[in-house]
Amino acid sequence: MQVDRVDIAKLFPKDIEAPRGGVDDMTKLLYLHEPGVLQNLATRYKLNEIYTYAGNILIAINPFESLPHLYNTTMMEQYKEASFGELSPHVFAVADVAYREMINKEKSSSILVSGESGSGKTETTKMLMNYLAYLYGPPKVEGWTVEQKILESNPVVEAFGNAKTVNNNNSSRFGKFVEIHFDQNWRISGATIQTYMLERSRVCHISKAERNYHIFYLLCAAPPEVQEKYKLGSPKLFHYLNQSDCYELDGVNDADEYLATRKAMHIVGISEDEQEAIFRVVAAILHLGNIEFEKGKEEDSSAIKKETRFHLDMTAELLKCDPKSLEDALIKNVLKARKEVTRNLKTNAALNSRDALAKSIYFCLFNWIVEKINKSIGQDGKSKSTIGVLDITGFESFDHNSFEQFCFNYSNEKLQGHFNQHVLMMNQEEYAKEEIEWTDRDFSDNENVLNLIEGKRGIIALLNEDSSFPIATCYTFCQKLYKEFEKNDCFCKPTQTSFTLRHFAGEVTYEADLFLDKNKDYVVEDHRNLLENSSCLFVVGLSTLIAQEQETLNSFQFSSIGLSFKGVLKAIEISCAEYPTKLAFCEFLDRFGVLAPEVLEGNHDYKAACQMILKKMGLKTNQVGKEKVFLRAGQMSDLDAKRTEVLENMAVKFQRKYCTYIARKKFIALRNAAIQLQSHWRATLDRKIYKQMTWEAAALKIQKHFRCHVDRKSYLALRSSAITLQRGLRAMTVRIKKCGFGDKAATLIQAHFRRHSAYSYYKSLQKAVIVFQCFLRRFFARRELWNLIMAAEAEKRVELLLWQLKCEKRSRIQMEKEKAQEIAKLQNALHAMQIQVDEANARVIEERELACKAIEEDPLVVEETPGSVEERANINPLAAEVEKLNDLLLSERQATEEVRKASTDVAEKLADADLKVVQLQDSVKRLEEKLSNTELENQVIRQQALTTLLTKKPLSPRSKTTSIEDITLAVSNPQVPEPEEKPQKSLDQKKQEQDSDGLAYWLSNTSTLSLLLQKTLKASGQTPQRRRPAATSLFGRMTQGFRAPPQSVGLSPLSGRLGDLCQVEARYPALLFKQQLVAYLEKIYAMIRDNLKKEISPVLGLCIQAPRMSRVSSMNCRSQDNAVAQQAPSPHWQSIIVTLNNYMAMMKKNNVFPILVQNLFTQIFSFMNVQLFNSLLLRRECCSFGNGNYVNAGLIVLEQWCSNATEEYAGSAWNELKRLRQAVGFLVYSSIVSFLYSLRL
Incomplete structure (x- = not known):
């Protein structure tokens, strides 16, 4: 075989002058062929230009990423009422054209959306709806708008109608047509959603790597309480879901999607009760699929397996029907002829009956949801016009294709034929508009495939024919196809049970295994009766939909509107069949005007100029319209070739002229440059000489001025330093004098003022204080004396009671000791006498035994012998002694009884004594409580007196001697504890803060008094001294130090007076006075410390900042x-x-x-x-x-x-x-x- 090489560039010529970003309308391409179209789409896709026109058709390529800038409100405003083609291609432009055509022509229009699975059809539909609702929707009202309800219906419809396929995780297994209604004001007044070709067989059969409808998995991932309610669990547990190993989707959480679906159902108007009924039906379908059958007892019969009866009961419970009726509907069939005949079903037939029931229920449930959404959205019967948006499943070709793919591809094949006719009609309209001659051509590129499928003896007819024969199989069906279409070019035979069709988009091989079963989809009358007898109104409503479905069986309907992704090339082929190249007059002249320059120089119109160029080039079969030039195939390449030749000749001439011009220009430039260089060099030498002379003169002037400046600067600095130093010294001298004079004057004024105020204050208070002190001391002395007398009497009574208690205790102890001794003596004597009695009895018994033995040995001789007489003489005293001992024992026992009686009397007396002791203890406690209450009252009285004294003003330091003497006398008299009155009478805080001298005076007095009190305190003789805890405060340590001799703490003047003081007993009043005295000592000390801090605080802030000096000083x-x-x-x-x-x-x-x-x-x-x-x-x-x-x-x-x-x-x-x-x-x-x-x- 010899193969000739083909030049690709000649076979598919390329437009070298095409824009780098591609063209936005592919009809503008000069070379219309498949590589050129794909190159243009790829170029625009790289620039994120995902939209491209092909005439009035919009091609969208899925970018698989979010492009929010293309769909915001700004973009919507730009495309509003803009002419088609004026702006870049966009889906908003298509929606705007459809809306304006509806208004202008006053008739309905439609928008067709089609493509491969996963090409973005649903998202494009959403964008169209958003644009129409944003610009032409109803005014904002409360609640949900029609557009919002339509958008929220998508999650609901997708949950029940979408599933995972091999190529798409969210593939729509149905077609959808949304019809938007407009009122007389051209605003949205309602909408209607229609669905087509739901893939019902997917409910029961799924392939590997695919999933069933999403709603089943969402319900299995519902909250635990929902799963428990419907007895659900993992998808692996259900037959309809575990036929594939795919249970989850990447990046999708079924639990969250379940909640989102429930929310969307609420928005579209499905109530909570209806939602519960819907999910109950879905759960029933899952349980229905788990029902399995086995061979029955009778021939050609079946029965439900015992292990799956749980699912049967759950299905009946969820559908609210009788379990027995459900079982009969699955394994039996009622035939109606003259009379009803019931026959049993085999196992396979029962399985088919089960699957038929599941598919019918799900299909009716899906239709019910769509109808409910339509009612919620609101269909406007009075609408003037509508805009329809079709979203239909695109062409599908998988490794294993079945009846569903055949239906989808057949609908797309039908759409392609309609599309071809539509594009041809557009070209014909354009030719008529341009008034050119054209030939009517009939493009029937896919008519053979359509006739093969829908002809009288086509595939559909043969399929329906075999479906009516019970004995027909997939093999017989395929053999019939092979025999019928053996000579058809669009049909071929790959295997015995499959066939291949050559569609417009490519060859697809279909496996005919389930064609017959899926085409039947029969509805059993028993199933409908079962649902009609349900107690759930929702399920009864589904049964009516099943009846409607039965009426439309075997009526194969489809939608003949759509577009296919590969049909774009066919559309371009049709549009370019007669005249593939269409150029406007101005574009033609701009591109090919170089072929006839004289035409451009003349005064000709565009049309005449174009005709002259075509005539000069010898082209005859072309056409010239009103605004465009139409060229036949190949004429564009001929014109480009001649244009290239002319441009090449002109380029050679241009290069020759340009080289001459450049060489001459370069020579002139070099000559001018040499002349300018010489003149500049001479000028440079002269300027250097002049500059040197100027620098020398300037250097002399600079030196003179610099020396002058340096000398003047040093002089000014020296003078400034001297002035600063003088000013500082004088200021310091003045400040020192001023401060000294002020301090002396202030000290003198303060001294006189303090002396005058102290003297006046002392004179005014002296008389009042003396009178008040006398009265108050007398009052407190009387009251304290009475309290002490009462306390002494209480103490005496307590001591008497304690003494009586001790005496009673001693007498009881003595009696117990004597009783114990007497009892011990009696027991010892009794024990000794018992021993003697036992010994005597033993001797008597022994003597008697000896006598008996002797009598037995010699019974005949009963004579008294001297030995027996002696023995009798010995026995008599012993017997007498025994009697004495018995008498003594009795007397001892009587004495013991008397002692016991005496001990009982003593015990009773002791109990009486204990009772008296308890009573005495209670009385002692009452007296102690009374004494403590008395002491508390005395303390309250002292506190009141102290409060009264503190309201008075402090005494002057001049009364120091008298106060000390009074305090000493008060301490020496323990009966009237008045020492606390003296230091407390004038401790007013405000006055102490003003007079630190008085505070120092009282600090000295209180510390001295604390020392004297510490030395004169002594402990009581009856109570042991307790160890004093270590003092933690300053004054606690000081009072402990005061226990030392007065000379050790610097109190030698008081040592003589301390010896004369009487000792004070360490009772409660004195101790309380000591504690209060230490507290006031601490208060006075703190007041002196705070006064000193207040005096030095204002000065401390100024002690860290030195006086300011001149910064110029050296x-x-x-x-x-x-x-x-x-x-x-x-x-x-x-x-x-x-x-x-x-x-x-x-x-x-x-x-x-x-x-x-x-x-x-x-x-x-x-x-x-x-x-x-x-x-x-x-x-x-x-x-x-x-x-x-x-x-x-x-x-x-x-x-x-x-x-x-x-x-x-x-x-x-x-x-x-x-x-x-x-x-x-x-x-x-x-x-x-x-x-x-x-x-x-």
């Missing part, structure tokens, strides 16, 4: 200032020192204990450390060398003050400034190091 001036600052501290530090000295003198003046003074100044120094350290951290401007020296000078002054105050009063106060000293040292040291480093550089 380093020497700064060092001199810092030295001066270190030698003479600022007034702020001096004021702190003055305040500390005043408080130190005040403490010494009032004889405050040194330990208190130490703790006071230790806490004050700690407060200063915290405040200054925090200020340095928070104020960055203070962290400098000058401020460090300034603060360091103040710390030196504080260190000198601590050394002058001695360790006795200052203690470890200097150590509290440790952190501040470290921070200041770091500032000074780091600044010095940086300065030395700069000098070194």
Whole structure:
């Protein structure tokens, strides 16, 4: 065999001048062939241009990704009322054209959506609906709009009508036609959904790698309570679902989809009760599929297996029918002739009956849902026009194709034939519009396939014929097809049970195994009767749909409107059959005007110019219309070839002229460049000489001015430094004088004012205090004396009762001891006498036995011998002794009884004594409670007196001697505990804060009184001393230290007076007074400490910031200032020192204990450390060398003050400034190091 090589470029010429982005309408392609069309679609797809026109047909390629920018409201507004083809191809343009044609022609229009499985037909339909509803929908109202209901109906219809196939996870197994109704105002008034060709056989039979309808899997993934209600579980448990190993879809959660479907059903108007009925029917179908049959007892009969009767009962329960009736409907058949005849069904026939019932119920359920959605959406019977949107299953070709694929492909084949006729009619209209001559051609490219399928003796007719014969099989059906279509080019025979058809889209092989069964889909009358007798109204409604279905059996209907993906090439072929190339006059002249330049130069119109060019080129079979030039096949390539030849000749001439022009231009440019270079070089030399001379003159001037500037700058700096230094020294001198004068004047004024106020205050209070103290002391003394007398009497009564109790206890113990001794003696004597009696009885028995033996040995001799006389003489005393012992035993027993009676009497007396003891204890408790109540009343009285005294003003320090004496006398008298009155009478807080001297005076008095009270307290003689817990506070430790001799704590002046004081008993009033005294001591101490903090707090903020100086001063001036600052501290530090000295003198003046003074100044120094350290951290401007020296000078002054105050009063106060000293040292040291480093550089 010899094969000639074919040049692909000549066979399929390529337009080299085609746009890089492709053309938006493929009828504009100059070369209309399959490679050119595919190349144009691929080019636009790479640029995300998924839409392309083919005349008035829109081709959409699924991008398999979201492109939201193509479908937003902005795009909708752009395509509204835009002319077709004015904007880029889009699905919105198709919808807008359909709507405008409906308005202009006042008739209904339609939009056809078709394609392969998974090509995006459903999404395209949604976009069309969105566009129509957004622009021309009804005004916004409450509730759900028609458009929203239509969109929400998609999940419901898809759940019941979509399933997974080999090529598509969500393949629609039915066709859908949505008809939108418009009112007189051209607004949406309603809609209707029609469905076609539901694949009913999928309910019972599915192939591998496929799934049944989605709703079954959604119900199996429902919540646990729903599964328990319908007795469902995993899909693997049900026969209708486990025929395939595919149970789940990637990226899909069936549980979530179940909830979404329930929500969508609610939106489209399906109530909760109806939803429950729907899912009950779906569950019943699943249980129905699990019913299995076995051979019955009778011949040619069947019965239900025992293990599947559960599913039979569940099916009957869900359908609310009688289980026995359901069983009879499955395994029996009633034939109606003259009379009803019931016959049994074999196992296979019973299985077919079961599957027929399942398919009929599901098909009617699907139709009921669609009708319910239509009622909810609202069909407008008065609508003026409609727009129909058809979404039908596309062409399918799988590895295994059955009856469903045959039906789908037959409908697409029919649509393709209609489409071809439609495109041909469009071309004819265009030819008529252009008024050109054309020949009517009949394109019957798929007529053979259609006749093969739907002819009188076609496949459908033969299938219906065999379906009416019970004995027909798939083999007999295929053999009949082979015999009938043996010579048909569109039919071939691959195997004995399959056949192949050559469709417009390619060859498809169909397996005829289930063609007959799927084509029958008979409805059994028993099934309809079973459902009619159900107690569920919903199931009864489904039975009426089954009756309607029976009337339409064997009427093979289909929709003849659609489009196929490969039909696009056929449409282009039809549109290009007569004149494949159509160019407008302007486009033709722009492209081929170079073939006749004289025509373009002349004053001719477009049509005449085009005719002249065609005549010059010798083309005769072409046509020239009103606006376009129509070329035959091959003429476009001839014109392009001549155009290419002309362009090549013109290019050679152009290149020759252009090369000459470039060479001459280059020579002239080189010559001009040489002349300009020479002139520029000479000018450059002259400019260099001039510039050198100018620089020399400028250098002299610059040197002169620079030297002048340097000298003047040094002079001004020196003068400024001197002025700054003088100003600083004078200001410092004035400030020092001013501060000293102010301090002296303030001190003098304060001294006079304090003396006058203290003297006036003392005189005004002296008389009132003396009178009030006398009256109050007398009142408290009387009341306290009465309370003490009552307490003493109660104590005496308690002591008497305790003494009586002790006496009773002692007497009872003594009686018990005597009783025990007497009983022991009697028991011992009784035991001894018992032993003697036992011994005597033993001897008597022994003597009697000896006598009996002797009599037995010699019974005849009964003479008294001297031995027997002696023995009798011995026996008589023994018998007498035995009698005495018995008498003694009786007497002892009587004595024992008397002792027992006496012990009983003693026990009774002891019980009486115990009762009395308990009564005495109760009385003692009552007395103790009364005593405690009395003491609490005394405490309340003291607190009231203390409150009364605290409202008075404090005494003047001048009454110090009298107060101490009164306190000492009060402590020495334990009967009237008044010591708490004296220090409590004038502790008013506000006045103490104003008069620190008075607070120091009372601090000294209270601490001294605490010491005296600690020394004079003594413990009671009857109670042991308890170990005192370790004191945790300052004053607790101080009071423990007061137990030492007075000389050890600095109280030598009081040592003589302490010996004269009487000891105070450690009773409750004195202890209470001691606790209150310590509390007031702590309050006074805290008030003094807070007053001192308040006086130094305002000054602390100014102690870390050095006085401001001029920044122009030099380093020497700064060092001199810092030295001066270190030698003479600022007034702020001096004021702190003055305040500390005043408080130190005040403490010494009032004889405050040194330990208190130490703790006071230790806490004050700690407060200063915290405040200054925090200020340095928070104020960055203070962290400098000058401020460090300034603060360091103040710390030196504080260190000198601590050394002058001695360790006795200052203690470890200097150590509290440790952190501040470290921070200041770091500032000074780091600044010095940086300065030395700069000098070194």
